[in-house]
Amino acid sequence: MKMSIREAINQTLHQEMARDERVIVLGEDVASDQGGVYGITEGLPAKFGVHRVIDTPITESAIVGAAGGAALTGLRPVAELMFVDFLGVCLDQILNQIAKFRYMFGGQARTPVVIRTMIGAGTGTGPQHSQILYPLLAAIPGIKVVTPANAADAKGLLTTAIRDDDPVIFCEHKALYMDECEVPEGEYLLPFGQARTAVQGSDITIVGMSRTAVIAEQAAAQLAQKGVSAEVIDLRTLSPLDESTILESLAKTGRLVVVDESNPYCSMASEIAGLAVEQGFDTLDAPVKRITSPHTPVPATPCLEAEYVPNVARVVTAVEETLAY
Amino acid sequence: MDVPTRKLKTAYRLMKTIREFEERMRSEYQQGKLPGFIHIYRNQEAVAVAACLDMTNEDYIASTHRGHGHCIAKGCEIEAMLLELACKEDGLCNGKGGSMHIADMSKGMLGANAIVGGGPPIAAGAALTAKTLGNGAVSMAFIGDGASDQGTVAESLNLAVVLQLPMIFMYENNRYAEFTKSPKPDGRIAERAGAFGMPAEVVDGSDFFAMYDACQQAITRGREGGGPTAIEAVCNRYYGHFEGDPQAYRDQDELAQERAVSDPIPRFLADPRAAALSAESIAEIDAAILSEIDRGFEVTYAAADPTPDKLYTDVYIHYEGRLR
Numbered sequence: 001m002k003m004s005i006r007e008a009i010n011q012t013l014h015q016e017m018a019r020d021e022r023v024i025v026l027g028e029d030v031a032s033d034q035g036g037v038y039g040i041t042e043g044l045p046a047k048f049g050v051h052r053v054i055d056t057p058i059t060e061s062a063i064v065g066a067a068g069g070a071a072l073t074g075l076r077p078v079a080e081l082m083f084v085d086f087l088g089v090c091l092d093q094i095l096n097q098i099a100k101f102r103y104m105f106g107g108q109a110r111t112p113v114v115i116r117t118m119i120g121a122g123t124g125t126g127p128q129h130s131q132i133l134y135p136l137l138a139a140i141p142g143i144k145v146v147t148p149a150n151a152a153d154a155k156g157l158l159t160t161a162i163r164d165d166d167p168v169i170f171c172e173h174k175a176l177y178m179d180e181c182e183v184p185e186g187e188y189l190l191p192f193g194q195a196r197t198a199v200q201g202s203d204i205t206i207v208g209m210s211r212t213a214v215i216a217e218q219a220a221a222q223l224a225q226k227g228v229s230a231e232v233i234d235l236r237t238l239s240p241l242d243e244s245t246i247l248e249s250l251a252k253t254g255r256l257v258v259v260d261e262s263n264p265y266c267s268m269a270s271e272i273a274g275l276a277v278e279q280g281f282d283t284l285d286a287p288v289k290r291i292t293s294p295h296t297p298v299p300a301t302p303c304l305e306a307e308y309v310p311n312v313a314r315v316v317t318a319v320e321e322t323l324a325y
Numbered sequence: 326m327d328v329p330t331r332k333l334k335t336a337y338r339l340m341k342t343i344r345e346f347e348e349r350m351r352s353e354y355q356q357g358k359l360p361g362f363i364h365i366y367r368n369q370e371a372v373a374v375a376a377c378l379d380m381t382n383e384d385y386i387a388s389t390h391r392g393h394g395h396c397i398a399k400g401c402e403i404e405a406m407l408l409e410l411a412c413k414e415d416g417l418c419n420g421k422g423g424s425m426h427i428a429d430m431s432k433g434m435l436g437a438n439a440i441v442g443g444g445p446p447i448a449a450g451a452a453l454t455a456k457t458l459g460n461g462a463v464s465m466a467f468i469g470d471g472a473s474d475q476g477t478v479a480e481s482l483n484l485a486v487v488l489q490l491p492m493i494f495m496y497e498n499n500r501y502a503e504f505t506k507s508p509k510p511d512g513r514i515a516e517r518a519g520a521f522g523m524p525a526e527v528v529d530g531s532d533f534f535a536m537y538d539a540c541q542q543a544i545t546r547g548r549e550g551g552g553p554t555a556i557e558a559v560c561n562r563y564y565g566h567f568e569g570d571p572q573a574y575r576d577q578d579e580l581a582q583e584r585a586v587s588d589p590i591p592r593f594l595a596d597p598r599a600a601a602l603s604a605e606s607i608a609e610i611d612a613a614i615l616s617e618i619d620r621g622f623e624v625t626y627a628a629a630d631p632t633p634d635k636l637y638t639d640v641y642i643h644y645e646g647r648l649r
Contacts, residue, residue, distance in 0.1 A: 051456075056487070056488075064446070065447055065477065065481075066450035066481075073385060073454040074454050075453070075457060092440055101428075102639050106418030108428060141648075242645075
């Protein structure tokens with residue numbers, strides 16, 4: 001059935017709440033009639049009641065921390081951190097508490113919490129509502145970071161996230177919510193740590209994640225018209241990272257462009273470029289290129305925001321330069 | 326309020342265990358035999374013991390960096406605790422937590438916390454579990470006077486009121502936040518908690534019986550769906566912030582005076598309500614405590630350190646990626 005990412009996430013929450021009564025949803029506005037800013041939780045309170053779909057005050061440390069504490073004691077909470085930018089308010093509860101429970105308690109703890117959060121630029125929401133920040137999260141041992149790029153993956157990965165016994169941060173790109181594709185009916189799970197080869201190709205590998213996977217696919221379609229066969233890899237999960245799919249593709253094509261909406265330093269693009277140099281050096285026929293956002297905040301004005309985010313033209317140019325090396 | 330003899334014995338045993346356990350720890354620590362930082366709880370024993378006396382393993386506590394007393398009061402085994410404080414393989418947390426992150430999930434002890442104010446949101450989450458499951462359990466956050474100023478505490482107070490959580494905010498006002506004397510008069514913390522819309526009272530934290538009375542009411546309120554309670558236990562921090570802190574910032578005469586009047590153990594024994602405890606039974610309990618601690622240290626010093634491969638275990642339950 002064809003549906004948007006927004007609908008796929010909503011359907012998955014319905015399915016998992018119906019399947020397991022330990023699953024609760026909490027966050028700001030989640031129990032409102034509108035189902036939050038983008039209607040993601042629409043219909044949940046009517047079906048499952050406000051004791052399982054819980055509106056909270058605008059206090060992110062309490063939301064995330066309580067979700068962690070509830071997970072530690074037997075529930076399977078899905079907390080909503082409305083925008084990932086609000087990580088600035090509640091990072092301690094993720095970094096020092098939830099991520100470390102299992103390790104610092106010597107394996108006694110089980111913390112099956114999912115933190116759903118909106119990421120990304122492209123909708124004019126400005127410096128404090130548009131960041132990516134997933135490299136910051138992927139750098140923390142003890143949590144998993146998931147970045148779906150289409151509705152089918154959103155369903156498969158969110159189902160897996162809710163059933164996973166470790167803490168998972170589920171990153172939803174706000175510019176992709178209305179993107180539609182075919183989504184499998186019924187129960188659908190996708191394993192973590194397995195990237196998707198979105199386009200098969202032989203001349204060059206383009207790696208993307210979340211929205212940049214979509215951009216990479218669009219670039220590959222343009223390149224195909226110019227006779228370039230680009231392979232596109234959508235990482236799906238950043239932690240765990242599917243290194244072997246990247247390295248196998250690189251071994252086949254010899255060339256690598258990574259497209260990442262992060263700021264450049266310590267980005268996922270840097271991580272993957274490092275991987276290619278360290279473990280794929282012999283297979284490289286050209287330097288690795290990183291297409292990222294610049295080392296600036298996200299501007300509110302749409303004309304500068306359009307400059308900020310990676311786009312198809314930049315990817316096509318980078319691919320052509322890499323092929324010409 | 327009459328306290329049954331069995332409970333009196335337990336209360337005395339736990340307070341005295343905390344005292345002897347920590348005094349022995351201090352001495353071993355000073356000899357360089359224990360690693361890391363330790364924060365001693367002396368003179369605050371009545372708070373933890375009164376707070377946990379009517380709890381079961383299904384009730385939860387979130388502790389602080391000064392957490393040894395909370396652990397013992399919640400029922401953690403002495404030997405397993407010592408093994409953890411010495412960071413041994415068979416410690417409660419396999420040596421990966423140590424004093425400031427010790428936890429015992431089987432006892433509902435959700436961890437000491439090296440982040441001041443880190444625990445209350447977690448305790449609120451445990452209270453949310455209890456409320457959601459409707460199992461009558463309660464959850465308690467221990468909070469120092471320093472932590473009482475943290476935003477996480479305010480957020481947790483608010484959430485507990487909004488969701489009517491079965492939660493107790495157990496403030497331990499020992500009047501010193503690390504090296505700095507609290508500028509707040511006693512009672513201000515309870516007043517602040519009360520302003521969020523929950524019953525809040527100030528109790529003499531050196532008086533076991535007053536504390537137990539307040540805790541029983543708070544726990545009953547939580548179990549019966551009456552929502553959260555705050556208790557400000559005013560007490561004395563006998564030693565420094567951490568072991569080795571000479572407390573040069575304290576007025577020494579005042580400290581000596583506070584130490585003398587706020588020791589909860591002689592005060593407990595002198596109370597007519599503890600009269601049922603005979604001298605013989607006290608001596609018996611004391612002897613048993615000392616031998617348990619001796620045995621614990623013996624086992625601990627003979628115990629193995631974690632093997633190097635343990636660096637990589639228990640980061641996740643299952644991880645499809647690379648850890649090194």
